[in-house]
Amino acid sequence: MRVVIDQDLCGTTGQCVLTVPGTFRQREPDGMAEVCVATVPQALHAAVRLAASQCPVAAIRIIESDAGYDEHASADPAPSPAEAERHAVKDQRNPGGHDGTV
Numbered sequence: 001m002r003v004v005i006d007q008d009l010c011g012t013t014g015q016c017v018l019t020v021p022g023t024f025r026q027r028e029p030d031g032m033a034e035v036c037v038a039t040v041p042q043a044l045h046a047a048v049r050l051a052a053s054q055c056p057v058a059a060i061r062i063i064e065s066d067a068g069y070d071e072h073a074s075a076d077p078a079p080s081p082a083e084a085e086r087h088a089v090k091d092q093r094n095p096g097g098h099d100g101t102v
Protein backbone atom coordinates (compact mmCIF):
# COMPACT_ATOMS: atom_id res chain seq x y z
CA MET A 1 0.00 0.00 0.00
CA ARG A 2 1.08 3.54 -0.77
CA VAL A 3 -0.58 6.72 0.34
CA VAL A 4 -0.49 10.24 -1.04
CA ILE A 5 -1.89 13.54 0.13
CA ASP A 6 -3.49 16.06 -2.16
CA GLN A 7 -1.83 19.16 -0.79
CA ASP A 8 -4.24 21.36 -2.71
CA LEU A 9 -6.96 19.98 -0.45
CA CYS A 10 -5.16 19.49 2.88
CA GLY A 11 -6.65 21.72 5.55
CA THR A 12 -3.67 21.24 7.94
CA THR A 13 -5.85 19.88 10.73
CA GLY A 14 -3.19 17.35 11.75
CA GLN A 15 -5.75 14.60 12.29
CA CYS A 16 -3.83 12.12 10.11
CA VAL A 17 -0.61 12.81 12.04
CA LEU A 18 -2.38 12.13 15.31
CA THR A 19 -3.86 8.89 13.93
CA VAL A 20 -0.69 7.46 12.30
CA PRO A 21 2.32 9.56 13.34
CA GLY A 22 4.83 7.17 11.76
CA THR A 23 3.25 7.59 8.36
CA PHE A 24 2.16 11.24 8.28
CA ARG A 25 3.83 14.39 9.49
CA GLN A 26 3.15 18.10 9.25
CA ARG A 27 5.51 20.30 7.27
CA GLU A 28 7.06 23.35 8.87
CA PRO A 29 6.02 26.13 8.85
CA ASP A 30 2.61 25.78 7.19
CA GLY A 31 1.37 22.55 8.76
CA MET A 32 0.72 20.86 5.42
CA ALA A 33 0.52 17.10 5.84
CA GLU A 34 3.16 14.93 4.18
CA VAL A 35 3.64 11.19 3.83
CA CYS A 36 6.95 10.09 5.34
CA VAL A 37 7.10 6.46 4.16
CA ALA A 38 7.50 5.05 0.67
CA THR A 39 5.17 2.15 1.39
CA VAL A 40 2.88 1.60 4.33
CA PRO A 41 3.79 -1.45 6.43
CA GLN A 42 1.06 -4.11 6.57
CA ALA A 43 0.60 -3.55 10.29
CA LEU A 44 -0.45 0.06 9.64
CA HIS A 45 -2.87 -0.50 6.74
CA ALA A 46 -5.96 -0.35 8.93
CA ALA A 47 -4.75 2.77 10.71
CA VAL A 48 -3.97 4.52 7.42
CA ARG A 49 -7.41 3.59 6.07
CA LEU A 50 -8.92 5.04 9.23
CA ALA A 51 -6.89 8.24 8.83
CA ALA A 52 -8.05 8.54 5.21
CA SER A 53 -11.67 8.03 6.21
CA GLN A 54 -11.37 10.68 8.93
CA CYS A 55 -9.67 13.37 6.85
CA PRO A 56 -12.22 16.19 6.81
CA VAL A 57 -11.43 17.16 3.22
CA ALA A 58 -10.73 13.69 1.75
CA ALA A 59 -7.16 14.69 0.88
CA ILE A 60 -5.66 11.27 1.64
CA ARG A 61 -5.57 8.81 -1.23
CA ILE A 62 -4.68 5.16 -0.77
CA ILE A 63 -3.00 3.19 -3.55
CA GLU A 64 -3.40 -0.48 -2.76
CA SER A 65 -0.72 -1.82 -5.12
CA ASP A 66 2.93 -1.76 -4.03
CA ALA A 67 4.01 -2.38 -7.63
CA GLY A 68 5.21 1.13 -8.32
CA TYR A 69 3.37 4.38 -8.23
CA ASP A 70 0.62 4.73 -10.78
CA GLU A 71 -1.19 8.04 -10.76
CA HIS A 72 -4.17 6.37 -12.36
CA ALA A 73 -4.31 3.31 -10.11
CA SER A 74 -7.75 2.99 -8.59
CA ALA A 75 -10.79 0.78 -8.62
CA ASP A 76 -12.32 3.14 -11.15
CA PRO A 77 -9.81 3.72 -13.95
CA ALA A 78 -11.69 6.68 -15.41
CA PRO A 79 -11.70 9.81 -13.24
CA SER A 80 -14.97 11.60 -12.80
CA PRO A 81 -15.31 14.88 -14.71
CA ALA A 82 -15.02 16.78 -11.41
CA GLU A 83 -11.84 14.89 -10.47
CA ALA A 84 -10.34 15.45 -13.93
CA GLU A 85 -11.06 19.16 -13.67
CA ARG A 86 -9.61 19.35 -10.17
CA HIS A 87 -6.41 17.65 -11.32
CA ALA A 88 -6.17 19.94 -14.34
CA VAL A 89 -6.34 22.96 -12.05
CA LYS A 90 -3.88 21.33 -9.66
CA ASP A 91 -1.44 20.62 -12.52
CA GLN A 92 -1.52 24.30 -13.47
CA ARG A 93 -0.78 25.36 -9.90
CA ASN A 94 1.71 22.56 -9.22
CA PRO A 95 3.56 21.94 -12.50
CA GLY A 96 6.17 19.83 -10.70
CA GLY A 97 3.43 17.41 -9.74
CA HIS A 98 4.51 17.03 -6.10
CA ASP A 99 2.03 14.67 -4.46
CA GLY A 100 2.97 15.18 -0.83
CA THR A 101 5.24 12.15 -0.68
CA VAL A 102 8.67 12.90 0.74
Ligand code: SF4
Binds near residue numbers: 014016056
Ligand atom coordinates in the same frame (compact mmCIF):
# COMPACT_ATOMS: atom_id res chain seq x y z
S1 SF4 B 1 -6.32 14.89 8.13
FE1 SF4 B 1 -6.49 15.65 5.99
S2 SF4 B 1 -6.70 17.87 6.18
FE2 SF4 B 1 -5.93 17.13 8.16
S3 SF4 B 1 -3.68 17.32 8.00
FE3 SF4 B 1 -4.21 15.22 7.36
S4 SF4 B 1 -4.44 15.34 5.10
FE4 SF4 B 1 -4.51 17.45 5.89
